[in-house]
Amino acid sequence: MSTRTRDSLSGRAAIVGVGATEFSKDSGRSELRLAVEAVRAALDDAGLTPGDVDGMVTFTMDTSPEITVAQACGMGELSFFSRVHYGGGAACATVQQAALAVATGVAEVVVCYRAFNERSGRRFGSGVQHREPSAEGVALGWSLPFGLLTPGSWVAMAAQRYLHTYGLTPEVFGHVAVIDRKYAATNPAAYFHGRPITLADHAASRWIVEPLRLLDCCQETDGGQALVITSADRARDLPHPPAVIAAAAQGAGRGQEQMTSFYRDDLTGLPEMAVVARQLWRTAGLGPGEIDVGILYDHFTPFVLMQLEEFGFCGKGEAGDFVAEERLPLNTHGGQLGEAYLHGMNGIAEGVRQVRGTSVNQIPGAGRVLVTAGTGVPTSGLVLAADG
Secondary structure, eight states: OOOOOOOSOTTSEEEEEEEEOOOBSOOOSOHHHHHHHHHHHHHHHHTOOGGGOOEEEEETTOSSOHHHHHHHHTOOOOSEEEEEOSGGGGHHHHHHHHHHHHHTTSOSEEEEEEEEETTTSOOGGGOOOOOOOOTTHHHHTTTGGGTOOSHHHHHHHHHHHHHHHHTOOTHHHHHHHHHHHHHHTTOTTSTTTTOOOOHHHHHHSOEEETTEEGGGBOOOOEEEEEEEEEEHHHHTTSSSOOEEEEEEEEEOOTTOOSSOOTTSSOSSSOHHHHHHHHHHHHHHTOOGGGOSEEEOOOSBHHHHHHHHHHTTSSOTTOHHHHHHTTSSOBOTTOHHHHTOOSTTHHHHHHHHHHHHTOOTTOOTTOOEEEEEOOSSSSEEEEEEEEOO
């Protein structure tokens, strides 16, 4: 267990701009163009220009390099560029990297972005079809030959154990899907705008990998999302109220693999998110009772329940009831199940909107928002707060 104390990043940087393309199933343009459109939109939102940017952060999985995006956007010299590994687990870590650069004076304005044609191009849901040999790929060799080829199949193993351990039925996962789609239904940017679902709809949706049904699984989306980070002091002079980064953390658990950590002592939790939770609570000086909105990474519904438990919002095996009773507003943009699957970056944007007071599903008085990144992999998280 980590024994680290509160870090010194809190309050030193803020997200000041958010921008996105439309979310679709067939963008009709390159991933580079999607990235550039999102970055330009985020800079416009921040009241800044490409010439103000001196840092760029993205995912190792992104096909548009930082320098290429900078060139295409018309940026000048860069003093910082970085990438974060582990797919969706990188989302909040891109902001952490940007905040670290800003807080230490390595850069003044940093843009984080993610853009892909995940529906019309490479579809993660189609499973592992080819991998170059790698050290981390060895772990997959213990599961792929037995038919565990897709993210859904990997998560289903943990989901089944969770249900068995706590004597639950797959209906508990449906509560997450229903809440996400409720918010998506009133979000014009969401793919499932105007289309809420019920628990009966969830139960009637087809099996993907038991105990996961279609409505337990996130979408596949084409699109781009970008965020602009600068110092908290500079943020106060820009057009919108800043979303101050009260805490940022990364985490990997003992015996961690990429979604196939089946040899841990317990499959009913997410140890990597527990590492993140401890550091976020320490650094922000907060606890679960002080969070106004939760934007929790929802590529698969069971892992939303496990995240709530790891962060201490409820006891083990109790998150289904917690969600059903709506004790905490969750995924007010519709999540990746309802709005779009942008590897969690659209969730960070929603956290910013909640703090600004501009969400289409605004929660009154939302001054502290928890945002998480992909689970089942080395991951990350943020606590965003209103200034002052």
